[in-house]
Amino acid sequence: MTAMIRGRPLIIDTHRDPNVCLHCQARPFSVCSVIDDADLQRLGAAAVTMTVQPGHSFIQEGGQAEHFFNVTAGTAKLYKLLPDGRRQVTGFAGVGYFLGLAVSASYAFSAEALEPVQVCRFSRAKLRELLDDFPALEKKLLEVASHELVVAQEQMLLLGRKTARERLASFLIARVKMLPHCMGQQTVATKERIDLPMTRMDIADYLGLTIETVSRTLSRLRAEKLIEIPNNSEIVVLKHTALDNIATGMT
Amino acid sequence: MTAMIRGRPLIIDTHRDPNVCLHCQARPFSVCSVIDDADLQRLGAAAVTMTVQPGHSFIQEGGQAEHFFNVTAGTAKLYKLLPDGRRQVTGFAGVGYFLGLAVSASYAFSAEALEPVQVCRFSRAKLRELLDDFPALEKKLLEVASHELVVAQEQMLLLGRKTARERLASFLIARVKMLPHCMGQQTVATKERIDLPMTRMDIADYLGLTIETVSRTLSRLRAEKLIEIPNNSEIVVLKHTALDNIATGMT
DNA sequence: CGCGGTCGTTGATCTGGGTCAAGGTGGCGC
DNA sequence: GCGCCACCTTGACCCAGATCAACGACCGCG
Numbered sequence A, B: 001m002t003a004m005i006r007g008r009p010l011i012i013d014t015h016r017d018p019n020v021c022l023h024c025q026a027r028p029f030s031v032c033s034v035i036d037d038a039d040l041q042r043l044g045a046a047a048v049t050m051t052v053q054p055g056h057s058f059i060q061e062g063g064q065a066e067h068f069f070n071v072t073a074g075t076a077k078l079y080k081l082l083p084d085g086r087r088q089v090t091g092f093a094g095v096g097y098f099l100g101l102a103v104s105a106s107y108a109f110s111a112e113a114l115e116p117v118q119v120c121r122f123s124r125a126k127l128r129e130l131l132d133d134f135p136a137l138e139k140k141l142l143e144v145a146s147h148e149l150v151v152a153q154e155q156m157l158l159l160g161r162k163t164a165r166e167r168l169a170s171f172l173i174a175r176v177k178m179l180p181h182c183m184g185q186q187t188v189a190t191k192e193r194i195d196l197p198m199t200r201m202d203i204a205d206y207l208g209l210t211i212e213t214v215s216r217t218l219s220r221l222r223a224e225k226l227i228e229i230p231n232n233s234e235i236v237v238l239k240h241t242a243l244d245n246i247a248t249g250m251t
Numbered sequence C: 001c002g003c004g005g006t007c008g009t010t011g012a013t014c015t016g017g018g019t020c021a022a023g024g025t026g027g028c029g030c
Numbered sequence D: 001g002c003g004c005c006a007c008c009t010t011g012a013c014c015c016a017g018a019t020c021a022a023c024g025a026c027c028g029c030g
Helices: A037-046 A124-133 A135-161 A164-177 A200-207 A211-223 A240-247 B037-046 B124-133 B135-161 B164-177 B200-207 B211-223 B240-247
Strands: A010-012 A047-052 A057-059 A067-073 A076-081 A087-093 A110-113 A117-123 A192-195 A227-231 A234-237 B010-012 B048-052 B057-059 B067-073 B076-081 B087-093 B110-113 B117-123 B192-195 B227-231 B234-237
Touching (some): A037 A047, A037 A124, A047 A057, A067 A124, A076 A200, A076 B135, A087 A135, A087 A200, A117 A124, A124 A135, A135 A164, A135 B076, A135 B087, A135 B135, A164 A192, A164 A200, A164 A211, A164 A234, A164 A240, A200 A211, A211 A227, B037 B124, B048 B057, B067 B124, B076 B200, B087 B135, B087 B200, B117 B124, B124 B135, B135 B164, B164 B200, B164 B211, B164 B234, B164 B240, B200 B211
Antiparallel strands (some): A047 A117, A067 A117, A076 A110, A192 A234, A227 A234, B010 B048, B057 B110, B067 B117, B076 B087, B076 B110, B192 B234, B227 B234
């Protein structure tokens, strides 16, 4: 059982149920989905679960890359810094996200919890063992990495060539697409509610903008009745297709 | 032997030496390096070699992703387009570069030859077979993909947060780093000659700038005696460390 | 309930890099 | 050799988004 001690950055869970993985709600969304139920105990034995409090980091850019992580709850931001403090958020890691793929000796980015984050931590050596024993896991990781690459290229297009308006629209549409798919018909006017665990500053650093531009642009989209902003951590997409057209540069 | 027919975009080599891979000069730089000499014939049999003339594409964004490619000679640019023609070059693929990692049904980017490019082409099915038979190859691909991800994150930092001057400096330093390492001592004043197979337009599209800004910024670096520009396809780095400081935002 | 602090919004102004425009340059074919 | 054409450079001006500044909204705490 995980001890939930407030005020400490990391809480490492020492008394583990050998069947944690079997009941893990993150499994269907993560690389662990390729491991059979029968083998899950091996996986569980190799991992340590950790809780990271908001604002605290569990990966530091440039630090020794000794571990791999799998997010099982919450959201973290991944970012790189320049010496003078300029920040680029390279992504947000939600449930199921696999972190630490960088094979070099040190991490290429930092990871900081936005909400209380729970992760499974694997040592480099343990992961290697698992990969040798479960080729399906290695295949899955290659698949995940390939997908990440596609996403990264899309983000390069955004950062290099899109306007502020297009960047915000792209961000909102991407967030809508990662909502648990509702089964009902998708109409043009369907209300889609997005949860934003990150601040405006994080969004700005993700989109290569300033906080003021993010704020102004969202205000304008609201004035145009494309979105609603019920509160700072929620946005409702009112006109999905219109926003999608803006996102893809068709407006 | 490869027929070198000018004026056609793609030349597919049909009469192949079963030992092409054994003598391939690109092997040490490519994923093929993990395959034993004894198994190289299998690899060679699975591949078709192709020559692509400058200006011609061998991968189209959105097209059916049926093949994987390994560059064995020349350089290609990889890019994504917006509907109105805005372009983002996501990378340059030189000798040894493995292309097509995207596991989805269609390619996420286009690839166009800058110089005559030679590639080995594998069908999706053949590659899958090879991956199943040579786990080392799969490991290597995961390693390559992970490295690509690190590079992509670095490029996001560049596109999102660096100034034009820092972008050009980063580009030049990255090019210097991929030169065949000369064994001599690296001094601050060491002349390092970079070959640029791409146009200023390609560089601009890679760095998220316009052609004019690239030109102006290079002129300024030349005026400051940090670089020399003997001709349009070559740049000599005169002050590596000064340029490196600019690249990393320390100036 | 008031206070301080963080986060977000909005307005005024500034500027790095984009846009528009006008040459320069060099390689290639005839 | 000469002219064409693609590529590059340089200058003048402009604008999207950054910067600077002020204020508002919300929340936890004493």
